[in-house]
Amino acid sequence: MSRQTSPTAFTALLRRDFLLAYRRRAELLQPLVFLLVVTTLFPLGVGPSPQLLANIAPGVIWIAALLATVLSLDSLFRSDYEDGTLEQMILSGQPLALIALARIVAHWLVAGLPIVLLSPLLALWMNLPEEGMSILIKSLIIGTPVLSLIGAIGGALTVSLKRGGQLLSLLVFPLYVPLLILATSAVSSSVAGLPYTGQLGLMVAGLIASLTLAPFATAAALKLSLT
Amino acid sequence: MSHTPFILGSYLIGTVVLLWAALAPVINKRGLLRQLKARQARMEKIQ
Amino acid sequence: MNRLYLFFHKTGSPPWFYKYSGYLIPWLWAAFLVLTAIGLYLGLLVAPADYQQGESVRIMYLHVPAAWMSMMIYGLMAIWGFIALVWRIRIMEVLIISSAPIGAAFTIIALVSGSLWGRPTWGTYWVWDARLTSELVLLFLYFGVIALYNSFDEPRKAARAASLLSIVGAINLPIIHFSVLWWNTLHQGSSIGTSGNSIHPSMLWPLLYMAVAFKLYYGANLLSRARLRLLKQDHRKRWVQDLLTKEST
Numbered sequence: 001m002s003r004q005t006s007p008t009a010f011t012a013l014l015r016r017d018f019l020l021a022y023r024r025r026a027e028l029l030q031p032l033v034f035l036l037v038v039t040t041l042f043p044l045g046v047g048p049s050p051q052l053l054a055n056i057a058p059g060v061i062w063i064a065a066l067l068a069t070v071l072s073l074d075s076l077f078r079s080d081y082e083d084g085t086l087e088q089m090i091l092s093g094q095p096l097a098l099i100a101l102a103r104i105v106a107h108w109l110v111a112g113l114p115i116v117l118l119s120p121l122l123a124l125w126m127n128l129p130e131e132g133m134s135i136l137i138k139s140l141i142i143g144t145p146v147l148s149l150i151g152a153i154g155g156a157l158t159v160s161l162k163r164g165g166q167l168l169s170l171l172v173f174p175l176y177v178p179l180l181i182l183a184t185s186a187v188s189s190s191v192a193g194l195p196y197t198g199q200l201g202l203m204v205a206g207l208i209a210s211l212t213l214a215p216f217a218t219a220a221a222l223k224l225s226l227t
Numbered sequence: 228m229s230h231t232p233f234i235l236g237s238y239l240i241g242t243v244v245l246l247w248a249a250l251a252p253v254i255n256k257r258g259l260l261r262q263l264k265a266r267q268a269r270m271e272k273i274q
Numbered sequence: 275m276n277r278l279y280l281f282f283h284k285t286g287s288p289p290w291f292y293k294y295s296g297y298l299i300p301w302l303w304a305a306f307l308v309l310t311a312i313g314l315y316l317g318l319l320v321a322p323a324d325y326q327q328g329e330s331v332r333i334m335y336l337h338v339p340a341a342w343m344s345m346m347i348y349g350l351m352a353i354w355g356f357i358a359l360v361w362r363i364r365i366m367e368v369l370i371i372s373s374a375p376i377g378a379a380f381t382i383i384a385l386v387s388g389s390l391w392g393r394p395t396w397g398t399y400w401v402w403d404a405r406l407t408s409e410l411v412l413l414f415l416y417f418g419v420i421a422l423y424n425s426f427d428e429p430r431k432a433a434r435a436a437s438l439l440s441i442v443g444a445i446n447l448p449i450i451h452f453s454v455l456w457w458n459t460l461h462q463g464s465s466i467g468t469s470g471n472s473i474h475p476s477m478l479w480p481l482l483y484m485a486v487a488f489k490l491y492y493g494a495n496l497l498s499r500a501r502l503r504l505l506k507q508d509h510r511k512r513w514v515q516d517l518l519t520k521e522s523t
Contacts, residue, residue: 048402
């Protein structure tokens with residue numbers, strides 16, 4: 001029904017998502033504060049020994065990032081689903097994969113990118129050595145979009161369910177495992193002076209793959225949820 | 228290591244945070260008053 | 275007795291509060307600026323550098339008053355919260371929620387300045403000692419109160435929830451501090467603290483000036499935020515309408 005070209009629809013959607021995000025900015029800060037709080041709990045739980053914290057730092061920071069992302073994913077499609085906008089989007093005749101991609105890009109910018117920006121603070125708290133910090137940031141820059149992409153599939157699958165949020169975490173954590181393993185391995189290796197480019201390379205491959213495939217899977221999941 | 232950048236940095240951040248915290252209600256209040264006055268003007272026009 | 279009762283009853287009235295706090299605010303700002311100028315002059319230029327820590331001790335004149343404020347404000351929120359819950363006084367509710375962002379701001383200043391003090395003096399930006407950790411937890415408590423308040427639609431209900439959380443947090447805060455202290459003594463590590471000596475007068479005065487100055491800042495900012503919130507909450511009421519028409523003329 002719309003005669004707009006797809007790129008215009010994409011940017012229109014992005015702009016709408018940013019406007020909505022700005023209006024709900026208090027809500028969007030919660031996963032980030034959660035990120036900070038969870039990271040703080042680790043030293044309190046395992047003791048402040050600097051060497052121990054440095055050893056577990058890559059894993060702790062990445063796990064905290066996963067948890068924070070999952071928290072922000074639940075609201076990815078939910079409010080649009082509840083007020084019928086999602087249905088309208090599906091009926092609009094625009095390619096649904098593009099709509100999904102717009103949503104995912106917006107999500108990464110307001111939920112994933114802040115994690116990247118906060119990571120130096122987390123690295124400081126967890127005593128991660130300086131050599132590891134740049135690789136940590138790189139791993140997060142490559143990895144957080146993947147978290148948004150794969151997470152969107154889970155979000156789309158569970159959007160019509162009542163207790164969707166809990167199920168979403170269960171669905172999505174197994175899918176995140178390879179990413180977690182590669183990222184933490186890259187950071188630990190860089191601290192130990194071992195090669196890490198292989199791990200980063202595989203992560204980039206994963207990013208490209210999910211960038212091309214996830215929007216379609218998300219679209220299919222959305223159509224499924226709305227029938 | 229010179230201590231000056233740390234001292235300057237601390238006071239700078241302190242100033243920025245306190246300034247922002249002090250100005251936020253002032254700016255919001257101006258916006259709110261503008262909104263409310265506009266609404267009042269509209270209500271009076273209707274009556 | 276009658277006049278005192280009448281005074282408290284009047285301050286509970288939003289238009290009265292709005293009007294008289296408006297007179298008070300400029301004086302508070304002026305006093306804040308004067309005392310800060312004196313405090314900074316004494317602290318940054320007159321007071322000597324510490325013989326162990328060097329110049330970085332000057333950060334203390336920002337860090338310590340900020341930390342004191344962060345705790346004082348939370349304590350006030352808890353006390354007012356109790357009053358607000360028991361006596362349902364709306365002005366108290368407004369004051370509590372208006373205080374929270376200011377408290378959070380002071381906590382952030384304390385944390386950042388403490389971190390920047392730590393680096394040149396003790397070699398590290400952060401360490402998990404009792405004081406720093408408790409201060410960080412305090413920041414999270416502030417965030418929690420603010421987030422809780424913002425998630426309710428109805429302001430009075432939101433304020434009651436925030437009050438309850440403040441009270442619980444305030445009771446918890448000493449417990450948290452002591453538990454972290456205990457946790458810390460188990461591990462031989464770092465314990466940053468000021469040396470046990472009593473403080474030299476040339477350093478004490480700037481500290482006191484800044485401490486009072488920050489209290490004045492808090493007063494001015496609090497009243498300013500409280501007035502805004504009252505306007506927002508009462509925008510349909512007569513006193514706000516009258517105020518708007520008076521301002522337009």
